Amino acid sequence: MRDGGRRPRRxxxxxxxxxxxxxxxxxxxxxxxxxxxxxxxxxxxxxVSNAYLSxxxxxxxxxxxxxxxxxLAAVYAVSYEALMEKAGYLLPSEGKKAARRRSLAAFAIDxxxxxxxxxxxxxxxxxxxxxxxx
Numbered sequence: 001m002r003d004g005g006r007r008p009r010r011x012x013x014x015x016x017x018x019x020x021x022x023x024x025x026x027x028x029x030x031x032x033x034x035x036x037x038x039x040x041x042x043x044x045x046x047x048v049s050n051a052y053l054s055x056x057x058x059x060x061x062x063x064x065x066x067x068x069x070x071x072l073a074a075v076y077a078v079s080y081e082a083l084m085e086k087a088g089y090l091l092p093s094e095g096k097k098a099a100r101r102r103s104l105a106a107f108a109i110d111x112x113x114x115x116x117x118x119x120x121x122x123x124x125x126x127x128x129x130x131x132x133x134x
Contacts, residue, residue, distance in 0.1 A: 022064075022086045027057040029076040032121035044071040063087055077128050 030040055030053075037050035048071050055061045056068075069087060073080040081091055 021059060022062065022083070023057045023059045025083075025086055026053070026072065026076075028118060028121050029072075029078060030057070032118075032125040033076060034125075035075075040072070040075055043075045047071040063089075 030037075035043070037053050040053055041048060041050040048068050052061070052064075052068070053072075056064055064087060066084060066089065069083040070080050073083050085091055
């Protein structure tokens with residue numbers, strides 16, 4: 001450490017492709033929507049700061065408040081319940097059929113490679129952009 005006692009910064013690996021982590025999912029959703037951290041901050045009316053979202057995506061914050069998840073679910077057009085579950089919050093049981101459908105979907109997603117998950121997120125964003133209700 002000759003140059004003023006500073007260590008060179010190591011480049012962080014991309015967050016994309018960590019299907020079992022909330023931060024990776026949030027980063028993938030933001031990327032699929034083509035949004036920057038600052039654009040998400042503006043879209044949430046500053047309910048979620050870009051710095052806080054960055055910490056979430058990088059795994060420094062693991063359990064955001066339900067209010068934060070609600071704001072992000074609205075911006076990313078995803079299920080609030082799915083984000084709550086990914087963050088580790090317990091949800092009220094909805095009956096066997098709904099729970100089975102949700103668990104089957106989660107099982108299918110855990111099988112995906114990082115590339116497959118990224119492509120699915122892009123395709124989902126494309127489909128939602130074409131929907132007349134969005």
